[in-house]
Amino acid sequence: MKLALDAMGGDHAPAAAVEGAALFAREAPEHQVVLVGDAPRVQSILREVGHAAAANLSVRHATQVVDMGDHAAASIRQKKDSSLRVCFDLVQRGEADAVVSAGHSGAVMAGALLVLGRMKLVERPAFAALMPALRGGGRCLLLDAGANVECKPSQLAQFAVMGEAYVRAVLHRPRPRVALLSNGEEPTKGTDLTRAAYALLQKSDLDFRGYVEGKDIFSGEVEVVVTDGFTGNVVLKTSEGTAMAVAGLIRSAVEKAGIGEKLGALLLTPTFAGLKKVVDYAEYGGAPLLGADGVAIVAHGRSNAKAVKNALFAALANAQVHLKEEIAAALDRAAHWLPKKAQRKVEEAGE
Amino acid sequence: MKLALDAMGGDHAPAAAVEGAALFAREAPEHQVVLVGDAPRVQSILREVGHAAAANLSVRHATQVVDMGDHAAASIRQKKDSSLRVCFDLVQRGEADAVVSAGHSGAVMAGALLVLGRMKLVERPAFAALMPALRGGGRCLLLDAGANVECKPSQLAQFAVMGEAYVRAVLHRPRPRVALLSNGEEPTKGTDLTRAAYALLQKSDLDFRGYVEGKDIFSGEVEVVVTDGFTGNVVLKTSEGTAMAVAGLIRSAVEKAGIGEKLGALLLTPTFAGLKKVVDYAEYGGAPLLGADGVAIVAHGRSNAKAVKNALFAALANAQVHLKEEIAAALDRAAHWLPKKAQRKVEEAGE
Numbered sequence: 001m002k003l004a005l006d007a008m009g010g011d012h013a014p015a016a017a018v019e020g021a022a023l024f025a026r027e028a029p030e031h032q033v034v035l036v037g038d039a040p041r042v043q044s045i046l047r048e049v050g051h052a053a054a055a056n057l058s059v060r061h062a063t064q065v066v067d068m069g070d071h072a073a074a075s076i077r078q079k080k081d082s083s084l085r086v087c088f089d090l091v092q093r094g095e096a097d098a099v100v101s102a103g104h105s106g107a108v109m110a111g112a113l114l115v116l117g118r119m120k121l122v123e124r125p126a127f128a129a130l131m132p133a134l135r136g137g138g139r140c141l142l143l144d145a146g147a148n149v150e151c152k153p154s155q156l157a158q159f160a161v162m163g164e165a166y167v168r169a170v171l172h173r174p175r176p177r178v179a180l181l182s183n184g185e186e187p188t189k190g191t192d193l194t195r196a197a198y199a200l201l202q203k204s205d206l207d208f209r210g211y212v213e214g215k216d217i218f219s220g221e222v223e224v225v226v227t228d229g230f231t232g233n234v235v236l237k238t239s240e241g242t243a244m245a246v247a248g249l250i251r252s253a254v255e256k257a258g259i260g261e262k263l264g265a266l267l268l269t270p271t272f273a274g275l276k277k278v279v280d281y282a283e284y285g286g287a288p289l290l291g292a293d294g295v296a297i298v299a300h301g302r303s304n305a306k307a308v309k310n311a312l313f314a315a316l317a318n319a320q321v322h323l324k325e326e327i328a329a330a331l332d333r334a335a336h337w338l339p340k341k342a343q344r345k346v347e348e349a350g351e
Numbered sequence: 352m353k354l355a356l357d358a359m360g361g362d363h364a365p366a367a368a369v370e371g372a373a374l375f376a377r378e379a380p381e382h383q384v385v386l387v388g389d390a391p392r393v394q395s396i397l398r399e400v401g402h403a404a405a406a407n408l409s410v411r412h413a414t415q416v417v418d419m420g421d422h423a424a425a426s427i428r429q430k431k432d433s434s435l436r437v438c439f440d441l442v443q444r445g446e447a448d449a450v451v452s453a454g455h456s457g458a459v460m461a462g463a464l465l466v467l468g469r470m471k472l473v474e475r476p477a478f479a480a481l482m483p484a485l486r487g488g489g490r491c492l493l494l495d496a497g498a499n500v501e502c503k504p505s506q507l508a509q510f511a512v513m514g515e516a517y518v519r520a521v522l523h524r525p526r527p528r529v530a531l532l533s534n535g536e537e538p539t540k541g542t543d544l545t546r547a548a549y550a551l552l553q554k555s556d557l558d559f560r561g562y563v564e565g566k567d568i569f570s571g572e573v574e575v576v577v578t579d580g581f582t583g584n585v586v587l588k589t590s591e592g593t594a595m596a597v598a599g600l601i602r603s604a605v606e607k608a609g610i611g612e613k614l615g616a617l618l619l620t621p622t623f624a625g626l627k628k629v630v631d632y633a634e635y636g637g638a639p640l641l642g643a644d645g646v647a648i649v650a651h652g653r654s655n656a657k658a659v660k661n662a663l664f665a666a667l668a669n670a671q672v673h674l675k676e677e678i679a680a681a682l683d684r685a686a687h688w689l690p691k692k693a694q695r696k697v698e699e700a701g702e
Contacts (some may be wrong), residue, residue: 044471134599146534183584187422191501193580214588218596230542233534237565238586242593244530245569246436260618268605269617285552 007037009103020308044112072106088115097293112292125291153196182211286311355447357592358388360454371659423457439466449646449666463643486659504547516681527574535560
């Protein structure tokens with residue numbers, strides 16, 4: 001496989017991107033990475049990390065960069081030689097198998113829509129985030145994790161189909177349980193949006209378990225949790241904030257504590273390291289954009305080299321399991337219960 | 352002060368309610384609690400815990416109970432002799448100063464609206480939840496925490512005014528910083544709802560800091576975070592789920608670990624106890640309903656005796672600082688920028 005990496009995207013770009021690519025190249029010598037960006041800078045960092053001559057790392061020069069303040073769609077349309085746009089062009093022309101970027105997530109969404117296009121029956125692609133779960137397989141897929149701030153019921157139903165296919169294909173779960181995120185478990189709860197999506201999913205062939213609450217994302221009761229992108233973003237950030245607050249409380253308590261507790265913390269170092277691994281975004285492989293006609297992965301903006309490496313491995317896995325084909329097949333199977341476009345118009349008019 | 356406690360509300364009622372009242376009565380001998388509910392059962396539990404003769408505990412018999420499955424407004428209208436309805440009647444007649452219940456939160460909202468009424472300029476009361484924050488004063492008020500699933504911009508603006516008044520009056524912060532919860536900090540982010548509320552709050556006299564993300568609730572950067580009740584509920588439950596997941600991960604890692612780590616965990620017991628105190632809902636005093644014409648506190652459905660005791664202390668504090676009067680004064684001061692009813696209609700028609 002050949003992965004196109006936006007070397008200029010992310011808070012620590014290009015260093016973190018280039019170092020992450022070098023780590024990946026060493027661990028996966030049979031696969032290729034194309035580093036797209038400011039070639040002299042990229043090559044200078046490659047020399048620093050001693051990877052200038054790696055056979056499976058190549059550099060493709062791009063003269064422009066999508067800035068975090070850019071308008072998403074305009075940046076893709078107008079900056080035709082930006083590192084991100086070139087990544088999408090490589091995939092679109094069949095010269096690469098996946099796009100990975102830690103940059104402007106809205107621009108990644110726009111690039112997917114404008115350059116790769118959408119899959120059949122998909123109105124809007126969605127970012128999918130793998131959350132840690134205590135029981136079950138240890139992972140729960142949350143989508144949309146932030147691509148679409150305001151959603152329609154038909155879109156939530158499509159997210160459910162795509163998320164279920166992802167968990168089957170990538171996490172090898174035969175029959176993932178799917179739920180809608182709501183403010184209570186009773187079907188009378190929720191908003192107009194969630195209730196309309198509930199009605200659609202009840203008629204589906206999925207293993208639909210109704211509503212779950214925010215705490216159930218981490219309990220392992222279901223493998224796919226569907227929500228709109230606004231709520232999904234709030235869930236991700238709240239979970240991150242809570243984990244950081246808990247870690248900070250432990251740290252400050254240990255600092256203020258006596259020698260016994262300091263020794264205790266020292267003895268628990270391996271446990272805390274394991275915990276950090278679970279809650280640390282760097283361990284996750286970034287969020288795949290499901291529903292685009294090609295593989296695209298967004299890594300956290302704060303990604304370090306390790307997070308970039310993991311995002312490259314996630315992109316590799318998604319490309320290798322033919323995720324796009326799995327999702328297309330799942331959408332085809334769902335065609336009889338997913339609302340058709342004409343029906344959707346009637347629904348919207350009735351809203 | 353005299354507090355009306357719904358003895359029949361909550362997963363562990365009436366035992367947890369009665370025991371919580373007994374704890375409160377012992378710690379606050381100068382204040383009164385009226386236990387409203389099934390008098391023979393309540394008195395039998397009081398005898399068990401050795402508090403049957405407490406001078407500041409009285410029992411008021413009520414023949415009905417609001418069940419968790421009841422329709423909120425109908426239960427208040429029709430079950431006129433339910434423990435919850437009788438609590439509200441006591442406050443409405445001036446025979447008690449506050450209502451406390453760990454029961455059906457929708458019915459508490461309905462009781463407040465139908466029996467006590469709303470304060471002037473308030474369209475909908477909101478539940479306010481005190482979240483732990485790392486820095487700042489160590490607390491951040493989140494509202495609406497679940498009372499109103501779908502909100503209007505004018506309602507979010509009212510929540511901001513009420514939340515700010517609460518933090519001034521109860522947490523003694525002179526000039527609380529107020530923010531709107533969104534999916535990013537840039538003013539272009541958010542939904543139609545949050546952007547319209549943003550425009551209102553920009554014109555306000557509050558110390559409005561714009562948008563914050565989910566993680567900022569815990570960072571101490573602002574003291575009041577405003578959102579709709581659907582998102583607020585998701586935030587509360589996600590935060591609870593994350594904290595439980597982190598605690599569970601530490602526990603299972605320690606169980607599987609060697610003798611050194613087991614000793615470490617033992618030495619850290621005081622730290623973990625302190626941590627539990629911060630994340631444990633039982634330590635919190637329940638969520639006050641702001642904007643009702645009277646003090647009402649909803650405790651967590653799973654409240655134990657300690658949580659009920661803390662909810663009674665929260666109700667006492669709210670009644671003692673004349674929170675209702677503080678909020679009324681704040682609303683009066685905000686009258687020149689809060690949308691008038693006619694303006695709101697124009698806004699809604701334009702939506």
